[in-house]
Structures are given as structure tokens and as C-alpha cells.
Amino acid sequence: MTTSIKDVALLAGVSVATVSRALGNGPVSPALRAKVEAAVAQCGYRPNLSARRLRSQHTRTVGLIVSDICNPFFTAVGRAVEDVAYRAGMRVILCNTDENPDKEAMYLRLMQEERVSGVIFAATRATADALDTAELGFPVVMIDRAGAAARCDAVLLDNRLAAAQLVEHLLERGYRRIGGLFGNTSSTGAERHAGFAEALQRAGLPVAARFVAPSAAAAQAELAAWLPEETAPEALVASNGLLLLGAAKAVRAAGVAVPQRLALAGFDNDSWMELAEPGMTVIEQPVEEIGRVAMEMLLERLRQPERPPRKVVLAGRLVARGSSLARA
Amino acid sequence: MTTSIKDVALLAGVSVATVSRALGNGPVSPALRAKVEAAVAQCGYRPNLSARRLRSQHTRTVGLIVSDICNPFFTAVGRAVEDVAYRAGMRVILCNTDENPDKEAMYLRLMQEERVSGVIFAATRATADALDTAELGFPVVMIDRAGAAARCDAVLLDNRLAAAQLVEHLLERGYRRIGGLFGNTSSTGAERHAGFAEALQRAGLPVAARFVAPSAAAAQAELAAWLPEETAPEALVASNGLLLLGAAKAVRAAGVAVPQRLALAGFDNDSWMELAEPGMTVIEQPVEEIGRVAMEMLLERLRQPERPPRKVVLAGRLVARGSSLARA
DNA sequence: ATGGCATGAGAAAACGTTTTCAATCGATAG
DNA sequence: CTATCGATTGAAAACGTTTTCTCATGCCAT
Numbered sequence: 001m002t003t004s005i006k007d008v009a010l011l012a013g014v015s016v017a018t019v020s021r022a023l024g025n026g027p028v029s030p031a032l033r034a035k036v037e038a039a040v041a042q043c044g045y046r047p048n049l050s051a052r053r054l055r056s057q058h059t060r061t062v063g064l065i066v067s068d069i070c071n072p073f074f075t076a077v078g079r080a081v082e083d084v085a086y087r088a089g090m091r092v093i094l095c096n097t098d099e100n101p102d103k104e105a106m107y108l109r110l111m112q113e114e115r116v117s118g119v120i121f122a123a124t125r126a127t128a129d130a131l132d133t134a135e136l137g138f139p140v141v142m143i144d145r146a147g148a149a150a151r152c153d154a155v156l157l158d159n160r161l162a163a164a165q166l167v168e169h170l171l172e173r174g175y176r177r178i179g180g181l182f183g184n185t186s187s188t189g190a191e192r193h194a195g196f197a198e199a200l201q202r203a204g205l206p207v208a209a210r211f212v213a214p215s216a217a218a219a220q221a222e223l224a225a226w227l228p229e230e231t232a233p234e235a236l237v238a239s240n241g242l243l244l245l246g247a248a249k250a251v252r253a254a255g256v257a258v259p260q261r262l263a264l265a266g267f268d269n270d271s272w273m274e275l276a277e278p279g280m281t282v283i284e285q286p287v288e289e290i291g292r293v294a295m296e297m298l299l300e301r302l303r304q305p306e307r308p309p310r311k312v313v314l315a316g317r318l319v320a321r322g323s324s325l326a327r328a
Numbered sequence: 329m330t331t332s333i334k335d336v337a338l339l340a341g342v343s344v345a346t347v348s349r350a351l352g353n354g355p356v357s358p359a360l361r362a363k364v365e366a367a368v369a370q371c372g373y374r375p376n377l378s379a380r381r382l383r384s385q386h387t388r389t390v391g392l393i394v395s396d397i398c399n400p401f402f403t404a405v406g407r408a409v410e411d412v413a414y415r416a417g418m419r420v421i422l423c424n425t426d427e428n429p430d431k432e433a434m435y436l437r438l439m440q441e442e443r444v445s446g447v448i449f450a451a452t453r454a455t456a457d458a459l460d461t462a463e464l465g466f467p468v469v470m471i472d473r474a475g476a477a478a479r480c481d482a483v484l485l486d487n488r489l490a491a492a493q494l495v496e497h498l499l500e501r502g503y504r505r506i507g508g509l510f511g512n513t514s515s516t517g518a519e520r521h522a523g524f525a526e527a528l529q530r531a532g533l534p535v536a537a538r539f540v541a542p543s544a545a546a547a548q549a550e551l552a553a554w555l556p557e558e559t560a561p562e563a564l565v566a567s568n569g570l571l572l573l574g575a576a577k578a579v580r581a582a583g584v585a586v587p588q589r590l591a592l593a594g595f596d597n598d599s600w601m602e603l604a605e606p607g608m609t610v611i612e613q614p615v616e617e618i619g620r621v622a623m624e625m626l627l628e629r630l631r632q633p634e635r636p637p638r639k640v641v642l643a644g645r646l647v648a649r650g651s652s653l654a655r656a
Numbered sequence: 657a658t659g660g661c662a663t664g665a666g667a668a669a670a671c672g673t674t675t676t677c678a679a680t681c682g683a684t685a686g
Numbered sequence: 687c688t689a690t691c692g693a694t695t696g697a698a699a700a701c702g703t704t705t706t707c708t709c710a711t712g713c714c715a716t
Contacts, residue, residue: 002443002465004671004672004673005672005673006672014695014696015695015696015697016672016673016674016696016697017674017675017695017696017697017698018694018695018696020673020674020675021674021694021695024674026674026675027693027694027695028694028695029693029694029695032694032695046437046440046441047441047672047673048382048441048443048671048672048673049441049442049443049673050378050379050381050382050387050442050443050671050672050673051382051671051672051673051674051701052672052673052674053378053673053701054376054378054379054382054671054672054673054674054701054702054703055672055673055674055675055700055701056673056674056675056701057674057701059378068407069397069403069406069407069410070400070403070404070407072398072400075397075398075403076398078397079396079397079398079424082422082424083424091421091438091442092421092422093419093420093421094410094420094422096407096410096411109374110419112374113374113375113376113377114377114378114419115330115376115377115378137330216599245599245600245603248603249602249603252602252603270600271544271573271600272573272598272599272600272603272604274577274580275573275576275577275580275600275603275604276600276603276604276605277604277605332701332702332703333702333703334702342665342666343665343666343667344666344667344702344703344704345665345666345667345668345704345705346664346665346666348703348704348705349664349665349704352704354664354704354705355663355664355665356664356665357663357664357665360664360665375702375703376701376702376703377703378701378702378703379671379701379702379703379704380702380703380704381671381703382670382671382672382673382701382702382703382704383670383671383702383703383704383705384671384703384704384705385671385704
């Protein structure tokens with residue numbers, strides 16, 4: 001039995017309503033306000049957020065739905081989201097979907113039951129395309145991946161451009177047989193593949209792309225199988241940090257020289273990219289900015305529900321390192 | 329205006345109480361249960377969790393308070409906690425304290441206002457020692473670091489032993505001037521330092537330890553300053569993954585050969601440890617198990633509030649790699 | 657046939673707040 | 687001197703559930 005606002009009122013000799021007003025910022029005389037604060041301090045009162053949320057009908061809670069918080073990209077994004085959210089007096093509920101549409105649906109339902117103020121969502125391709133954000137009952141900001149048709153706010157990387165940039169970098173450095181490893185569940189993977197393919201076609205080169213499950217292990221297995229083949233590439237583009245990690249492991253296990261026998265390049269400037277010899281060439285995403293902007297857009301949307309949806313497209317930054325050194 | 333249980337009752341032609349019972353698992357006849365389910369489906373009813381929590385007086389929510397979810401150790405632990413929690417029908421609120429005691433106090437207060445069922449807490453040394461878990465109002469499971477006096481559940485690594493193990497490994501490989509880099513806020517850093525110092529003293533060797541803020545940048549700066557000194561070690565132990573990352577960066581920037589001029593060893597088998605040439609020797613923590621066991625202990629505690637507190641001490645596993653190769 | 661007794665259902669209370677509504681009071685304007 | 691107004695305050699309703707109580711019904715044992 002915890003102490004409630006009633007106990008405070010009794011102790012301070014005022015009404016329940018006055019306590020509520022003194023704690024929020026209602027109009028209350030300095031004298032009573034002082035009495036209330038004294039009583040609160042004396043009995044160690046803590047407001048019950050469930051009751052407050054029920055009565056006031058807004059939860060000051062946002063959901064953050066990502067595929068896997070263990071992916072450093074989402075960790076960093078999530079951290080930025082939380083910082084902005086807590087600073088705005090909102091709480092964050094984190095959900096990991098493992099790129100599983102069933103889990104996505106389950107968590108979306110949970111968000112409805114929580115009556116969240118809004119959701120920041122990195123959806124799989126399937127869900128992003130099918131999602132009807134209007135009937136959800138709360139605003140959604142898409143991150144990383146956006147549904148083609150989704151009429152809602154989003155903050156994204158210019159994936160096509162970034163992938164093309166990577167290919168052109170490799171072409172410049174003298175590589176020709178360029179392969180690609182892409183995630184098979186996200187629209188991000190698809191877009192990066194599109195930019196990859198376009199750039200190669202512009203150069204009149206064949207595109208050799210493989211799609212894998214979005215995990216380091218899958219990428220490692222795929223590349224391990226690919227390396228001994230005749231079609232094995234001279235340079236490889238990996239569609240995100242996890243896949244690049246897997247690729248690097250496969251390369252190391254096979255004892256393949258980087259970049260002499262195989263150049264590597266990918267996405268996400270994770271902490272190890274600099275450290276793995278000879279340094280990984282990557283497109284760095286502005287991870288902190290993505291999370292911050294997403295949360296800010298959500299807050300903006302809550303203030304102005306009728307504002308037309310907006311998509312913020314951020315640019316990646318090419319960080320060239322030893323793994324794509326110019327060909328001898 | 330969302331649909332409430334009242335609307336469902338009206339639509340199904342039964343009382344509110346019956347709807348509640350049909351949705352929970354109260355005793356209700358099959359006929360009415362079917363009618364209720366039909367009505368729920370028809371009007372798309374979603375229970376309001378705030379109301380449910382207020383009335384039923386349990387929130388089915390746990391808090392997870394860590395220093396920084398960007399640290400791969402906490403990411404992995406957090407992921408395991410969430411998996412177990414969601415499977416048990418509980419939600420997780422994540423809080424990042426940045427090892428700041430003020431933030432810790434703030435989040436602890438927030439947890440009280442949320443009326444959480446319990447908290448899993450990686451506290452700083454200061455907080456862990458001062459914390460009075462009895463007056464918090466909810467059970468706490470400490471992870472990673474435990475207060476000396478804290479009379480509550482905990483799941484920890486045998487830090488002393490692990491650090492000593494690391495030192496003995498280096499001694500075996502022929503290193504003598506062994507330095508250490510330890511975090512200056514956590515009790516973990518202190519314990520690992522203790523094990524480190526003991527092992528060196530047993531061997532009759534001097535202990536050269538430096539304490540730094542718990543971040544890769546701080547470790548990098550410290551080691552960069554240390555390397556040129558006369559007292560620079562032949563081998564370095566870093567107290568966690570972040571510090572080891574910083575150390576590796578400093579070593580790389582200074583062009584120091586590993587392990588020829590400086591051997592490296594540390595904690596946490598993060599994904600890059602294998603990849604950073606020549607491979608990092610580390611004590612691997614059972615991260616997934618730590619998170620899982622912590623959450624399971626919390627559930628257990630909720631079932632049996634009066635059970636005496638229990639500490640689970642898990643062992644680390646030494647993974648020897650090239651960074652600690654036997655001395656020539 | 658009658659008195660428990662288990663079962664299923666509804667009415668209403670309760671959870672701890674915020675918010676609306678009405679009331680009191682002092683002061684200022686007419 | 688009185689009527690009106692603004693500022694505070696308290697009483698009570700409301701938020702959407704779960705849970706306690708009460709009651710009706712049918713069944714079994716006496």
C-alpha cells in the first residue's frame with residue numbers, strides 16, 4: 001500500500017485537487033504550495049504514472065521498434081532517440097522484431113494497448129509496404145526503411161546514391177568484377193542493391209549480387225561459399241555493418257588478402273571498422289542524427305497532427321580506408 | 329475516443345464484468361465468451377494497459393538501468409533480458425545513466441513512479457554502495473557490479489579470478505612488465521584491478537595500473553600518453569571491451585607492433601575482437617546468460633518475495649588470440 | 657419437497673489521478 | 687455601500703479497467 005495523493009492532502013490539510021495542482025502547475029497560492037511540498041517530502045509521495053496516464057489520456061510514451069538492438073546502427077539510433085525523448089519528458093519502450101513480420105504485428109498491437117503517443121519504426125519491407133498508418137491510432141515515423149506507399153514521416157539515408165558512390169569509388173580504384181551482398185528483408189537492402197546495380201550498368205559492367213538473411217553469420221556463410229567459385233569478385237560491397245562483419249570474418253578464415261585478392265567496402269562506420277586490418281572502407285551513416293531527427297519529427301507531429309508528412313533524406317559520408325586501396 | 333470495454337459489453341449484450349472475465353480467464357460460459365469475442369473482433373477493441381495496471385496494481389513492467397546501451401556488453405545483456413521478459417508477458421523500460429549517479433537517482437525515482445514490478449540494475453560503485461533496496465518498493469537484481477553491502481539478488485562475473493587469469497596467461501607467455509587500464513566508476517573496475525594486482529604481487533612483480541573514465545576515448549588518450557613514457561608496459565590488460573577498443577586504437581595510431589612491442593588482453597568478446605589483427609585475447613563473459621539469469625531471478629523474486637537474496641557468480645572464459653602470443 | 661451449494665452473471669466499488677464545476681473570499685468599481 | 691470580478695479552493699465526476707458482492711439459477715443430498 002503506497003502513499004497516494006489522498007494521504008498528502010490529508011497531511012497538508014488541503015484538498016486532493018489542490019495537491020494535484022501544486023504538483024502540476026495549476027494556480028495555487030504560495031502558502032498552500034509550500035504546505036503541499038512539505039507534506040510530499042515528509043511522506044515520500046510518488047505520483048502514480050498509470051493513474052495519471054489513464055486520467056489525462058496521454059501517455060508520454062513512444063515505442064521504438066527495430067529489428068535488433070544488438071546491431072550497432074540501431075543501438076546508436078536508439079540511444080539518440082532515448083536522449084531526446086527523456087529530455088522531452090517522454091519514455092521509450094523498445095521492441096526487437098528480428099525482422100519477423102509476426103513480431104512486428106504483435107508489437108504494433110502492444111503499442112496500441114499502451115496507447116503510446118507515437119512510434120519510431122524500422123520496418124521490414126513486407127510490413128512497410130502493407131502498413132496502414134492511419135488506422136493505427138498513433139503517428140509513426142519510419143526510419144532506415146520507408147514503405148513505398150507509406151504516407152507518413154520518415155528519416156532515411158539516400159541509399160541508392162550511397163551504394164552508387166561506393167561502386168564508383170571501387171571503379172576509380174581500379175576494380176572491375178564487383179560483387180554485392182544485400183539483406184533480403186529490408187527495403188534498405190533493395191534500395192542499396194538498386195544503386196549498386198545502376199552504377200555498374202552505367203559502367204557497362206555485369207552486376208553480381210547475392211541476397212542473404214540479415215545477419216553476420218549468413219553473410220559469412222554466403223561469402224565462404226562464393227570465394228572458391230570462379231565467379232568470385234575482386235571487390236565486394238556489403239549492404240550493412242553486420243554483413244560486412246560476416247564478410248570480413250569469411251575473408252579472414254579463408255586467408256584471403258585484403259585488398260590484394262579481394263577489396264571490401266560497406267555501410268556503417270562501426271567502432272571496429274578502423275581496427276580491422278587494413279581498415280574498412282564504408283559509408284558512414286549519421287546515426288546519432290537519424291535518431292535525433294526521428295524523435296524530433298515525432299514530437300513535431302504530436303504538436304501539429306495535421307501537418308503534411310515529411311521525409312528527411314540524409315547523406316552518407318564515404319570513409320575510404322585500406323580495404324579498398326588502389327589496385328596494383 | 330477509442331473503444332472501451334463498455335462498448336464491447338453493449339455490443340455483445342453482456343455486462344462489463346463479463347467482458348473483463350472473458351478476456352482474462354475468469355469463469356464465463358462458452359456462449360457468452362463467443363459473443364464477447366465476436367464483439368471484440370467487430371469493433372477492434374484493444375484493452376487499455378494504463379487502466380488495467382491502475383486497477384490491478386501490478387504493472388508487469390521491469391526497468392533495466394545500465395550505463396550505456398551502446399556498450400556491446402549491455403546491448404547483449406539487454407537483449408537477453410527483453411527476450412525473457414516479453415516471453416513472461418512483461419515489458420522493459422530501458423534507462424541509460426552514463427555512469428552518472430544523478431541520472432541513476434533520477435531513473436530510480438522514475439521507476440517508483442512507474443510502479444515497476446522490479447529493476448535490473450548495473451549501478452556505479454557510488455550508488456551500489458549507498459543503495460538501500462528495502463525502501464525502494466520494488467526488488468532489484470544487480471548485474472555486472474554489486475554493492476559490497478547490498479542485500480539483494482545479483483548476477484556477476486568472478487572478476488577477481490578472471491583478471492588474475494588474464495595476468496597469469498600473460499606471465500605464462502613470457503611477459504613481465506604488465507600494465508592495466510581500469511574504469512574508475514564501477515565496482516567491476518575495482519574488482520578486476522584487485523585480481524590483477526594480486527596476481528602480479530603473487531609473482532613478485534610491480535603493479536602498474538591506471539584508472540580512466542569508462543569510455544574508449546579516455547582509454548585511447550591515456551594509453552597514447554603512456555606509450556612514450558619509460559614506464560610503458562610490455563603487455564596491457566584492459567578492464568572491459570570499451571577500454572580495450574580505445575587501447576587498440578591508440579596502439580594502431582602509434583604504429584606499435586602487437587604483440588611484439590605491446591601485448592594486449594582484456595574483457596568482453598565483442599564481434600571485432602577476432603577481426604582486429606592479430607586477434608584480441610579476452611575473457612569472454614556469458615553475456616546472454618547474464619541477462620537471462622538476471623531476468624529469471626527477478627521473476628523468481630516476484631513469485632517469492634521473502635526468499636533470501638542470492639548471488640549468482642558466473643565464470644568467464646579465456647579466449648587466447650594473437651595479441652598475447654608467446655614472447656620471442 | 658426443502659435446504660445448502662456450486663456456478664455464472666450483473667451491479668457497483670475501487671484503483672489514483674486530473675479536470676470540471678461550483679463556491680468562497682477579498683477587492684475593486686460604480 | 688453594494689454588485690461584480692478574479693483568484694483560489696474544494697467537491698465530485700471521470701478515465702477504463704478489475705474485483706468484490708450480491709443474486710438468481712439449477713443441482714444434489716437429505
